[in-house]
Amino acid sequence: MQRPLMIALDIDSKEKRRQLLAEFDDERLFLKVGMELFYREGRAVVEELKQAGHQIFLDLKLHDIPNTVSRAMRSLAELDVDVVNVHAAGGKKMMTAAREGLEQGTPAGKQRPLLIAVTQLTSTNAEMLAKELLIGEPLQDVVRAYAKSAAESGIEGVVCSAQEVPLIHEACGPDFYTVCPGIRRQEDAAGDQIRIVTPGEAYRLGSSAIVVGRSITTAERPYEVYQEMKNEWEGKA
Numbered sequence: 001m002q003r004p005l006m007i008a009l010d011i012d013s014k015e016k017r018r019q020l021l022a023e024f025d026d027e028r029l030f031l032k033v034g035m036e037l038f039y040r041e042g043r044a045v046v047e048e049l050k051q052a053g054h055q056i057f058l059d060l061k062l063h064d065i066p067n068t069v070s071r072a073m074r075s076l077a078e079l080d081v082d083v084v085n086v087h088a089a090g091g092k093k094m095m096t097a098a099r100e101g102l103e104q105g106t107p108a109g110k111q112r113p114l115l116i117a118v119t120q121l122t123s124t125n126a127e128m129l130a131k132e133l134l135i136g137e138p139l140q141d142v143v144r145a146y147a148k149s150a151a152e153s154g155i156e157g158v159v160c161s162a163q164e165v166p167l168i169h170e171a172c173g174p175d176f177y178t179v180c181p182g183i184r185r186q187e188d189a190a191g192d193q194i195r196i197v198t199p200g201e202a203y204r205l206g207s208s209a210i211v212v213g214r215s216i217t218t219a220e221r222p223y224e225v226y227q228e229m230k231n232e233w234e235g236k237a
């Protein structure tokens with residue numbers, strides 16, 4: 001897989017989704033289908049986007065008992081998506097079950113989707129971790145430990161802030177896949193994101209992929225913003 005800029009299609013209607021994608025002409029994109037779109041449009045949206053030639057990160061962040069996650073992954077594997085995810089907080093048995101479910105569900109002759117685990121959401125900070133979630137260790141240590149658990153479960157990578165990419169690569173090796181949301185240009189509103197990084201900084205920190213939602217999807221000229229952020233991410237700006 002290249003180092004893609006994944007566009008988060010967090011959009012609340014089929015019409016708006018089609019309007020947005022029309023801005024990109026025939027360009028083949030890496031699209032993230034998350035809960036909002038999937039719960040609204042179901043499996044059909046994935047099939048439509050695949051047929052149009054796009055790559056898909058199906059971001060449903062599974063987090064349940066191992067048996068349930070395994071069986072859910074078996075079902076998602078039939079969709080022929082490129083990347084799927086779970087919450088690392090579900091533990092090693094759950095992550096292993098997710099991988100096994102994917103392996104069982106992947107049709108013969110097809111490559112199974114890349115499986116990654118969310119370490120700590122980019123909307124989380126150290127204070128929230130300590131005071132609300134009652135996790136006593138420093139945030140970076142928690143992210144490192146969760147990434148190691150993911151690697152030990154035989155899955156290929158994590159979702160993390162680009163701020164944590166160097167420590168994850170140190171712990172899990174340089175090829176461990178790091179998908180980084182919480183990406184903003186200097187001028188963009190942070191919204192609910194806390195551990196934010198610019199596309200250029202994510203590139204310099206060695207992220208494998210970045211995820212960009214609202215900076216592109218709510219822009220007046222989404223394609224221009226996409227090009228600008230992509231150039232920065234590819235080290236061209």
Ligand SMILES: O=C(O)c1cc(=O)[nH]c(=O)n1[C@@H]1O[C@H](COP(=O)(O)O)[C@@H](O)[C@H]1O
Nearest residue numbers: 008034059120121122159181211212213214
């Ligand atoms: O798993 C994710 O994709 C994810 C993990 C995380 O820690 N933080 C995070 O923002 N995301 C997703 O990445 C996207 C970020 O969107 P924007 O904040 O609009 O750029 C959203 O679709 C989130 O669901």
